[in-house]
Amino acid sequence: MNKLEQIAADFCTELMNDTSAKEYLFRMFNADCRCPQCGKTAPDRFETLNAGKKISCASCGKWYSWNSGTPLAGSKLPPSSQLLLLALLGAGTTDESTAMLTGVSEETVRIWRYKMEMEDDA
Ligand SMILES: [Zn+2]
Incomplete structure (x- = not known):
C-alpha cells in the first residue's frame, strides 16, 4: 500500500480539522523529524515541530x-484540505472531482499527484 492508499484508508471525519489533520500528515510524512538537508532524525523534537515551531538540526x-x-x-x-485532497487521490477520485471537492484547480490536483508519485519513488 502506498502513502495515498494508506491516507484514503485512514481518512475519517475525526481528522477533518486542521489540528488533527496536521498531526496525522506529520506522522505520515516525517514522523522521525528528519532534517531535509542532511537526513539526521530528531524524533524527540516531535512535540516542538508539531506545535508549529522550527528546530535547528543538531548535525548541520x-x-x-x-x-x-x-x-x-x-x-x-x-x-x-491537504488531507482531503490526498485521501481523494488515494481513493482514485478523478482530478475534476477532487478539484471540485477541495476547492482547488485541476492543475493543483495534478501537481499534488505528481509530487506524491515522486515521494513513492524516493
Ligand atoms: Zn541536518
Missing part, C-alpha cells in the same frame, strides 16, 4: 519545520 544546523522536505512543503492549503 539547518532550521526546518514539520513539513520541510515533504511534498506538503510550501502548500498554502490548510492541513484539513
Whole structure:
C-alpha cells in the first residue's frame, strides 16, 4: 500500500480539522523529524515541530519545520484540505472531482499527484 492508499484508508471525519489533520500528515510524512538537508532524525523534537515551531538540526544546523522536505512543503492549503485532497487521490477520485471537492484547480490536483508519485519513488 502506498502513502495515498494508506491516507484514503485512514481518512475519517475525526481528522477533518486542521489540528488533527496536521498531526496525522506529520506522522505520515516525517514522523522521525528528519532534517531535509542532511537526513539526521530528531524524533524527540516531535512535540516542538508539531506545535508549529522550527528546530535547528543538531548535525548541520539547518532550521526546518514539520513539513520541510515533504511534498506538503510550501502548500498554502490548510492541513484539513491537504488531507482531503490526498485521501481523494488515494481513493482514485478523478482530478475534476477532487478539484471540485477541495476547492482547488485541476492543475493543483495534478501537481499534488505528481509530487506524491515522486515521494513513492524516493
Ligand atoms: Zn541536518
